[in-house]
Amino acid sequence: MTTTEAGTKRERVFPINKSYLYFNLNCLTVFGIWNPYKEGLKYWLYRIYSTYFVGVVMITRVLSLAVQAMTADNASQFLQDFSLLAVETADTLKGIAFLIHRVEVLELSKTFNWERHLSSTRQMTHYRNEVLTNSLHTSKKFTTTIIIALIQYFTLHFYRTLCQSDHKVENLPIGSIPLRYFFILSNFWVAFICDYVTFTSLGLVAVCHDSFIMSVMINITAQLRLLNFRLEKCHMATITIRSGDANETSSRIHFECVEKEMSGESLVLDPNEELVNCIKCHQQIVRMVNIFKHMYNKVLLPQLFNSLLLITISGLQMILGQQGNLTDSLVACGFLIPRTGTITTRYFRII
Numbered sequence: 001m002t003t004t005e006a007g008t009k010r011e012r013v014f015p016i017n018k019s020y021l022y023f024n025l026n027c028l029t030v031f032g033i034w035n036p037y038k039e040g041l042k043y044w045l046y047r048i049y050s051t052y053f054v055g056v057v058m059i060t061r062v063l064s065l066a067v068q069a070m071t072a073d074n075a076s077q078f079l080q081d082f083s084l085l086a087v088e089t090a091d092t093l094k095g096i097a098f099l100i101h102r103v104e105v106l107e108l109s110k111t112f113n114w115e116r117h118l119s120s121t122r123q124m125t126h127y128r129n130e131v132l133t134n135s136l137h138t139s140k141k142f143t144t145t146i147i148i149a150l151i152q153y154f155t156l157h158f159y160r161t162l163c164q165s166d167h168k169v170e171n172l173p174i175g176s177i178p179l180r181y182f183f184i185l186s187n188f189w190v191a192f193i194c195d196y197v198t199f200t201s202l203g204l205v206a207v208c209h210d211s212f213i214m215s216v217m218i219n220i221t222a223q224l225r226l227l228n229f230r231l232e233k234c235h236m237a238t239i240t241i242r243s244g245d246a247n248e249t250s251s252r253i254h255f256e257c258v259e260k261e262m263s264g265e266s267l268v269l270d271p272n273e274e275l276v277n278c279i280k281c282h283q284q285i286v287r288m289v290n291i292f293k294h295m296y297n298k299v300l301l302p303q304l305f306n307s308l309l310l311i312t313i314s315g316l317q318m319i320l321g322q323q324g325n326l327t328d329s330l331v332a333c334g335f336l337i338p339r340t341g342t343i344t345t346r347y348f349r350i351i
Helices: 022-030 041-070 075-100 102-117 122-164 188-233 271-296 300-323 326-350
Strands: 012-014 238-240 253-255 266-268
Touching (some): 022 122, 041 188, 075 102, 075 188, 102 188
Parallel strands (some): 012 253
16 A cells, blocks of 8 residues: 555655656756656757757857867966866766666666555655655755855856956857857847856756766665665564654655555564565666666766866966966877876776
8 A cells, every 4th residue: 555644744745656856857957958748849849948058058158168278368268268168078978968868867767766666664664754855855955055056156257257358248258159159149238148147057057967966876875775774674574563653753754655554553574575675676776876877887987087187287277377388288288188088998998
């Protein structure tokens, strides 16, 4: 039977088929990365919006950063633009990979809910409510925090851009090639607002995607905790429910699940059946990891090298960029990039 205890005082009931990743998917929906519709007019309208956002906003922004890096006036500006280009390129690749692996994302979301369809005891229900409530709150808090931090950063960044632009459209990032051919704007304030919104949206896509990956990790950890609890209790043949057990936890969310029917105040269990359920749970966790690996195994590699690249470029900016010598910086980057490519090639050969 599916449990929705009327006597339990909680703020809300989490449906049995609702994804634990719903908040992160809703965030990605805003930026054209996740289509929540399966068919119909809304599906195709969202496809048009998604194509525009990815094709115009994301890819043209990356090309614009490449142009800015190649036309930099000094080493410091070149290293700064090149760093931003590397980050945005990796984030664009992750966004495209997310679009390509829509089926895997749906499968991963459903796999997390599989455990709640297994029959469980009331103790397991209480423990699940506690663990999953903490997981959801942690995931939401992490996502909200980095979104707010990024908006603050881009607000300050564009305030500096505003002060240095002399109120001329050509001095804004949106006035560079190829963006100026997609956003034909003559009014400075309209161009400035479009520049701020599109560039901030591109950054928000990156952090929302990273928060999605973090949420997957958090929920896999929660599944391991639930499996550990099942293993600790699987040897028990009988469970006696005391009067105070029903309120052991004060979770604000009740996760709808399949709960074993009780006869009186005791519940007879089959240890063999419980052990088989534990094995099934372990197999589902392995399946989650394999799906996640299939989606991001090669896409996350550029981000790893981006982190190494940014650390190196920061050092170059402090050392080689002091005199504003662009040639020295180009030579140093030319030395670094082939080594990074060599390591990447060797990695792909291994996998």
